[in-house]
Amino acid sequence: MIRENVLNAGILLAFAAVPLWALWADEPFTITLATRAAILALAAVGLNIALGIGGLVSLGHAAFFGLGGYAMGILAHHAQTYAPLEIGPLTIAGTKSMPVIWITALVASALVAWVIGKLSLRTTGVYFIMITLAFGQMLYYFAISWSAYGGEDGLSIYVRNGFPGLNTLVPIQFFGLTFAVLLAALVLFAALRSSPFGLALNAARQAPARVAAVGLDPARLKLVAFVISGAVTGLAGALYADLNRFVSPTMFSWQLSGELIVLIVIGGVGRLMGPVVGAALFVALEHWLGGLTEYWLIALGGILLGLVLFARGGVIGLLTGKAGPHV
Amino acid sequence: MSLLHVSALTARYGAAPALFDVSLDIGAGEVVALMGRNGMGKTTTVKAICGMLPWEGTIRFDDADLAGWPSHRIARAGIGLVPEGRRPFRDLTVRENLIAAARTGDWTLERVADLFPRLGERSGQRAGSLSGGEQQMLAIGRALMTNPRLLILDEATEGLAPLVRQEIWAAIARLKRDTGLAILVIDKSVRELAQVADRAVILERGKTAWQGGMADLTPDISERLVGV
Structure with a gap:
């Protein structure tokens, strides 16, 4: 059995090594796949804050992923058409700057997460799952009918947005950028999990009444977690849209929300590296098995079933010999 | 009064x-x-x-x-409650249980460990794996940490x-x-x-x-x- 810290470091090294190898072997598509995995991992790290630490099974996290995507799409669209965005008396110029887009995505997702969280955290269990799903679907259908930004067809952005000091069109540079953001999110996750806030949130998942008895409001803990969680997933959405240079309502789809949960369950719920392992396996399977058969999801389903039945700590739990979803 | x-x-x-x-x-x-x-x-x-x-x-x-x-x-x-049936946060360690409840005041981890030396010895252990008596001490310590x-x-x-x-x-x-x-x-x-x-x-x-x-x-x- 491997110590979890050693395993985590190994996973990160391997994750960074694959695109570097691809650069050497001149396989740019592999770099793009690794970038896709890093971004999905980032989205799942966001969800893991709510799901893994707080036990909040949100089936609506695509809402934040999509919001991040549209934050990028709308700002870049106005920049590439040279038509400022007009909201009532406000005139906002579009932008091709990633930092500005990221901040917009973070703020927009956090605000929407606050509203969704405020309303849905009144419920628990299956009702919480359903109400978050409903909010996700509301945004999905809104995006479909939003003809100003492409409606069902989505929006294409011709040139990837820029980051100071980098040429984001070079695959390895864009990978480096997304990997750095992923690392930052992992640091945030680890810091949150071991902070008094994270411990109390973890406790609120286990025994909300006991948490209240030590003077902490479980509802408030969960809401704060949900907002941070949604913001991180929103940031991932902005990066994802930039990877594809395209944003469409499918980023809001409930299938995507489900996939994020699956990624976490595969890797290990509440584990620091759970989302990273899950996303890497998911993208790898999608690429290799997907190339062999269009029914590759059956294989994924089999893996998921095996893990849920025999290794509740996911791949990380299996490798570290620590069963159970303990964080 | x-x-x-x-x-x-x-x-x-x-x-x-x-x-x-x-x-x-x-x-x-x-x-x-x-x-x-x-x-x-x-x-x-x-x-x-x-x-x-x-x-x-x-x-x-x-x-x-x-x-x-x-x-x-x-x-x-x-008002600090030590509930019937003890009920620590089972998946957290002893130390984490105390930190999660902590509010600023006279009570600190060290002071709780001084009151219950056993908790100090087991600070890295999962609360769920403690004996009943230790869980009870933890429940009291947790309430004290709220000062x-x-x-x-x-x-x-x-x-x-x-x-x-x-x-x-x-x-x-x-x-x-x-x-x-x-x-x-x-x-x-x-x-x-x-x-x-x-x-x-x-x-x-x-x-x-x-x-x-x-x-x-x-x-x-x-x-x-x-x-x-």
Whole structure:
């Protein structure tokens, strides 16, 4: 059995090594796949804050992923058409700057997460799952009918947005950028999990009444977690849209929300590296098995079933010999 | 003026009334024993004080009316509950359990470890894997970390081995001696209660049937109302 810290470091090294190898072997598509995995991992790290630490099974996290995507799409669209965005008396110029887009995505997702969280955290269990799903679907259908930004067809952005000091069109540079953001999110996750806030949130998942008895409001803990969680997933959405240079309502789809949960369950719920392992396996399977058969999801389903039945700590739990979803 | 004042307290579980007329007072730094047979309303009274079930009547803490306060606000105001059945946060370690509850004040990890050396020794161990006695010590430590002014111990020695019970009672006695903490303690052992408590309140069928100084609690009253 491997110590979890050693395993985590190994996973990160391997994750960074694959695109570097691809650069050497001149396989740019592999770099793009690794970038896709890093971004999905980032989205799942966001969800893991709510799901893994707080036990909040949100089936609506695509809402934040999509919001991040549209934050990028709308700002870049106005920049590439040279038509400022007009909201009532406000005139906002579009932008091709990633930092500005990221901040917009973070703020927009956090605000929407606050509203969704405020309303849905009144419920628990299956009702919480359903109400978050409903909010996700509301945004999905809104995006479909939003003809100003492409409606069902989505929006294409011709040139990837820029980051100071980098040429984001070079695959390895864009990978480096997304990997750095992923690392930052992992640091945030680890810091949150071991902070008094994270411990109390973890406790609120286990025994909300006991948490209240030590003077902490479980509802408030969960809401704060949900907002941070949604913001991180929103940031991932902005990066994802930039990877594809395209944003469409499918980023809001409930299938995507489900996939994020699956990624976490595969890797290990509440584990620091759970989302990273899950996303890497998911993208790898999608690429290799997907190339062999269009029914590759059956294989994924089999893996998921095996893990849920025999290794509740996911791949990380299996490798570290620590069963159970303990964080 | 008393720190906690309860009068004409009534409460019900759904349609079933549980408390009819409970009154009790606890002064600052005072140790009060809440006694009575099983099912007479001791735990229900504690739950009402901690805002864990709807109630009517008067509960005042430090002159603030607690009516309608959610339980986390009551805890913040300075009432620390050690619940019946201990219930630590099982998936957190001892240390994490204490940190999760911590609020600034005199109580720190070191001070809790000083009160219960066993917790200090096991600070990295998962709470779920502790023995019953250690879980109880952790539950008390966790309540102390919130730096309360009133500590409520609900059946803190129930189901524990005699040696462990002694440790818990010794800790309670030490809290009484070294701190200005007011303590409301529920327990079945009249003999041990008599050693730490200043006063006793006895409930019978959801009502305060007797209250007075521990010295005035004659065997006759005790036998009639508590059954020992």
